[in-house]
Amino acid sequence: MKKNILIILISILLVNCKAKNNETKIIKGENYELKIASEQKAILILFPCFPCDIENTKTEAKFLKDIEKEGITTLLLNINQKLFLKESEKTEYAELLNTILKKNKVEKENIFIGGFSSGGNLSLVLSNFLIKSKNSIQPKGTFIVDSPLDLEELYKGAKSDLKKNVDAEAVEEGKFLIKLFENEIGIPSENIEKYKTISPFLISCNSTNNIEHLKNIKTRFYCEPNLEWQKKNKNRTYEELNSYKLEKTYNALIKLGSKKTEFIKTENRGIRANGQKHPHSWNIVERENLIKWILE
Numbered sequence: 001m002k003k004n005i006l007i008i009l010i011s012i013l014l015v016n017c018k019a020k021n022n023e024t025k026i027i028k029g030e031n032y033e034l035k036i037a038s039e040q041k042a043i044l045i046l047f048p049c050f051p052c053d054i055e056n057t058k059t060e061a062k063f064l065k066d067i068e069k070e071g072i073t074t075l076l077l078n079i080n081q082k083l084f085l086k087e088s089e090k091t092e093y094a095e096l097l098n099t100i101l102k103k104n105k106v107e108k109e110n111i112f113i114g115g116f117s118s119g120g121n122l123s124l125v126l127s128n129f130l131i132k133s134k135n136s137i138q139p140k141g142t143f144i145v146d147s148p149l150d151l152e153e154l155y156k157g158a159k160s161d162l163k164k165n166v167d168a169e170a171v172e173e174g175k176f177l178i179k180l181f182e183n184e185i186g187i188p189s190e191n192i193e194k195y196k197t198i199s200p201f202l203i204s205c206n207s208t209n210n211i212e213h214l215k216n217i218k219t220r221f222y223c224e225p226n227l228e229w230q231k232k233n234k235n236r237t238y239e240e241l242n243s244y245k246l247e248k249t250y251n252a253l254i255k256l257g258s259k260k261t262e263f264i265k266t267e268n269r270g271i272r273a274n275g276q277k278h279p280h281s282w283n284i285v286e287r288e289n290l291i292k293w294i295l296e
């Protein structure tokens with residue numbers, strides 16, 4: 001009888017221990033939130049859009065729901081309000097990522113880095129830097145969601161939106177961008193070399209310095225042009241959209257020899273968490289396809 005009771009107690013302890021080991025571990029730091037999958041197969045690091053934060057990413061990036069159950073550890077960052085990175089910042093953020101993963105004993109294997117809008121700019125240039133510098137973090141892939149990769153074109157677009165004066169939000173954003181660029185980088189026509197140095201890609205001079213080391217890893221460029229919506233709400237043509245710049249960057253990577261790059265145009269997925277129809281959205285990323293891309 002005592003032997004049977006002992007066996008039952010041991011069984012209960014083993015079941016409880018197994019259940020505990022299968023729980024997702026959540027760590028919140030000053031500028032990050034880490035969810036460690038119990039049976040980790042990959043790591044997904046995400047940068048938010050310019051005015052956004054971790055909570056916004058969790059709300060809008062619906063593909064994150066229960067993604068840890070697929071074996072994907074997630075690291076969400078609060079690094080925002082940046083359209084480009086200085087060399088010192090690339091080093092700083094590389095060290096930050098290493099510190100977070102080391103401190104929390106996360107294996108640096110099968111790492112994927114992604115970002116929405118300006119966060120995609122950071123995702124791309126930091127991935128390129130990590131590979132170029134032979135950092136201990138070596139991304140297996142990076143994906144960009146409707147990001148303004150060409151800063152020269154972004155400046156021109158801001159000027160155009162002011163001139164058109166069609167959408168109040170676009171006008172205010174245009175004023176902000178023009179002031180930001182002229183204060184920190186200068187006017188493109190007078191400072192094109194500086195734009196080449198910090199911009200992920202420039203169509204005008206096919207500058208590939210910040211993407212050339214991505215040619216051997218998996219890359220994805222997500223966009224939803226929705227020309228009807230753009231014409232009605234912003235009076236923009238395809239050539240004025242982030243989509244066009246993403247397509248040009250994708251083509252540049254192919255010319256560099258990439259066999260693992262994809263340009264993904266979606267339809268009718270641009271819906272934000274509040275139900276607003278908007279092609280500039282995390283939601284254009286399809287969950288099952290992304291998970292397959294990460295784990296295959």
